[in-house]
Amino acid sequence: MIKNYLKIAWRNLVKNKVFTLANIVGLTSAFAVAILLAMTALFELSYDQFHENKGSAYQLYLSNQTPRGTEIGTSNPVPLAPALGTEVSGIKSIARSSSEDVLVIYNNKELNLDAEYVDPSFFEIFTYPTITGDSNNPIPEKNTVSITVEAAQKMFGTSENVVGKTISLKIRREEHPFIIASILKNIPANSSVDFEIVIPFENHPDYLSNIDAWDNMFHAVYLQLENGVTPEQFEENTIAFTELHYEGSIESDIRDGAVPDANGKYKQFHLMPIGNMHFASYRSGVAVVNRIFPYLILGIALVIIFIVSANFINMNIALSENRLKEIGMRKTLGAIKRQLFIQFWLESIFVFATSIIAGLVVANLLLKPFKTLFRTKATFADVTQPSVLILFAMIVFCITLVAGGYPALLMSKLSTLKALKGKLDLGKNRLRNSLIVLQFTIAIILISGTLVLHGQIEFMRNKDLGYNKDQVVSIPLNGKKDSYRVVELLRNELKGNPDILSVSGADNNLGMGRDGSLSSSAMGFDYKGKGVVTNALTVDYDYAKTLDLELVAGRMFSRDFATDSLGLVINEAMAKQLGEEDPLSVKIPMDDGTTFSVIGVVKDYNFQEVSRAIQPLTLFMNNDWDLYYAYVKIAPSNITNSFEAIEKAWGKIEPQAEFLGSFLDENVDRTFRREKTMATIVTSGSVLGILLSCIGLFAISMLVVAQRTKEIGVRKVIGASVSSVALLLTKDFLKLVGIAFVIATPIAWYFLNEWLQNYASRVALSPLFFLGAGLLAVFIAFVTVGTRTIKAASANPVKSLRTE
Amino acid sequence: MLLQLNNIFKWVNSGGQRIFLLKDINLEVEEGEFISIMGPSGSGKSTLLNVIGMLDSFDEGQYNFLDESVHTLKEKHRSNLYKEYIGFVFQSYHLLDELTVKENLEMPLIYKNFKGAERKAMVADMLDRFNIVGKKDLFPAQLSGGQQQLVGIARALISNPKLILADEPTGNLNSKQGEEIMDLFKQLNEEGVTIIQVTHSEKNAEYGSRIINLLDGRMI
Known part of the structure; x- marks a missing residue:
């Protein structure tokens, strides 16, 4: 019995080569990606779960x-x-x-x-x-x-x-x-x-x-x-x-x-x-x-599996029409419902099993590029725990039960006579259409997510941060020497180079350097009976000059004034917090009896992550506090040479310490790594999503065209033109994509708007993002379906009508 | 003269051999004729009909329709030509299942870019003429075979063709229904419509003014 089932299953799969291939390719890529994504998500979720005392x-x-x-x-x-x-x-x-x-x-x-x-x-x-x-x-x-x-x-x-x-x-x-x-x-x-x-x-x-x-x-x-x-x-x-x-x-x-x-x-x-x-x-x-990030990844993995499963269900139901005679015959020969069900289900399991194995192989091959692309340290070990494997097996079982079982059930339920006649009444294809709508809803949501994410990243990247990020290199001072001395040595070493414009230092970096460190330091004090909180930054001479900071009032620290170690330079946000009409009049008495006075105000600049609003900042100049980063501004020409000159100078000054200098624009880019990873994941999810949806759509359009061959022939014989027939066939599908667009837009808008609230300065959520996503989906669907329908519409009607 | 076929050949190549579907067909049809094509299965009756209807091509010979040489026309002109002058009636009716009788009749008019009001009037006319006004909102599946074929003929006639091509129009009908349909054809012919029908039945062939017998693609 089983052998016979398998034989029939095999022959059927071979007979419908296009569909079998579409299914296996789709399922394989979906499983491969889903496995990788699930791995990443499970790894994220496993953070700090290895501590034995995590409960207490x-x-x-x-x-x-x-x-x-x-x-x-x-x-x-x-x-x-x-x-x-x-x-x-x-x-x-x-x-x-x-x-x-x-x-x-x-x-x-x-x-x-x-x-x-x-x-x-x-x-x-x-x-x-x-x-x-x-x-x-x-x-x-x-x-x-x-x-x-x-x-x-x-x-x-x-x-x-x-x-x-x-x-x-x-x-x-x-x-x-x-x-x-x-x-x-x-x-x-x-x-x-x-x-x-x-x-x-x-x-x-x-x-x-x-x-x-x-x-x-x-x-x-x-x-x-x-x-x-x-x-x-x-x-x-x-x-x-x-x-x-x-x-x-x-x-x-x-x-x-x-x-x-x-x-x-x-x-x-x-x-x-x-x-x-x-x-x-x-x-x-x-x-x-907030575990949204791993759950989002897991969600995308599930959604991709859903899309291919929908393809599978749709194709199977549509294909079953061709097998009605076989079902009818089997029924007249005495097969009972359960036997038929098992037979069809076996075929599904066969396809799924092949795809999962292939998916595992592909995932394994893609593991390395995937890990670098998504900067994850996840390994298969995170996924191959028994509990995860059991869960995975159960999910697969359920999917095959639904995806393979539903069409199987539909067919095994058919009465013998109906089946023999070869007429299958599928109730206006409502299931098929809703699955297609769902697929495209998901695809459109993902595409608009991709567009908005990239929009926000570009927005942050191009935003004027208030300082020169293209011409300045920051170098973590990770050597043994005294930091002020290192900055001074750098200055001397690079003095003769006409492409080096200025050198300075500070105790914090702008953006995230190659040392991978992000820090902030804040302090509070009382000013005129009111608590004031500010970020603090220790800087060296020429800080504003090196970074092209704009002075709004007063002056920067200068070698010409001996008392500058008791001077402060504040930003506009700090000036606002102090609330003085003339910020330069501010004097701040400290606990130890010294008094600091404000000597200058700089224009607000993004000294923290771009996503955050600019906070109050006070610049100090105090040789007792170490510097941790040197800044070197270079001329816009000969950038490579200048960078090498800096590296060489560093090698001379700190031969033991690794040179970790990097341009500030790279540093800023590094701070939205998370956004970039997310963008990459959502982008690949949406590309795969739309691709798989289109495979499904293509297969369905093929079948629909086959089912409507007679109608197409009749229409042509009574005078329809190629374009009118093609339009008629394509319209039905585009309508579904249109419905998907209407459903997807508000959902996408809501979630993207929520997400953008995390950013102090954000890209405007213009309708163009959604319109773009919708049009893209419609266009892709049109191309997919159009190729089939135009071909069908231009076929000779005699061929389709000759079947009698 | 309505149409003229000169030395028409049509063949397919199968296993290195040339199999002739039509062999040296010469035929002239005058306006107002009622021609029956007869012959055993596979003798090329339907193929000939399709060639005349311009639905199928041929490999050799000349075909003139109303002084246009069909064999030199481009696909687009050819389809305009048959859209204009030829109506088709099929053995299995070929009505569109999801459209009502009225809508089925309207379809050719839509494709010929008639205006809405005009279409309505023409459909109403046709329903009246065939006595099927009461059935105009029914779907094909709700009609008997004879009624379906009636709608099929009505649809073929609605755009006033010069020529009706009927491929075994009574093949799926019982004898009484068949007789009714043949009477209808006779009546249409008397009103001036040229008809070419393919049939198996001697009795039906008798309705025609001329009988053409085919055997293995040859006229005998």
């Missing part, structure tokens, strides 16, 4: 009621964690953690490593096992460190017999010896806390000076609650603690007019489960856990 471990954050509204801070003061641990009940372990780069020196070898300064209890909360050394306490002493296998290999070439060796770490400006106490397994790619070396927190350069300071916040705090203690109970427990330790800060907030939260509190600690950490954002004053 949390990151601490503080919600502040300020005069500017609610603000959330994840940075904490040094004394907080020990105080919480002793004064508040319910905490099992608590650890401070701060991430910073550190220069490691071993036998003349210098290496920049990503360091994490932590308390030993960090390892009780998180699961980062060791290979050699104590897993529960890998850093037992203040002068011990722990490094990962990868870091050990980078430094020593091996991870064997490394424990016990002494290395030198350059923390800020001093070198200290440390003993390696243990080797950690490499940090999993899906860990949001990422590091290569762990250093006891007491060695943090800001530790000693801030040991009792409650107003200087710079590190994260993680904690694990005792069994049975809920986060709500913990939050309740901290209320008295907060009121005690943050008294001064709360008072000044009340004075400035802050509004308390619903519980009447001005500051409240909250806990973010570590499993949600990767997806949390605190930007708008509320902690939002």
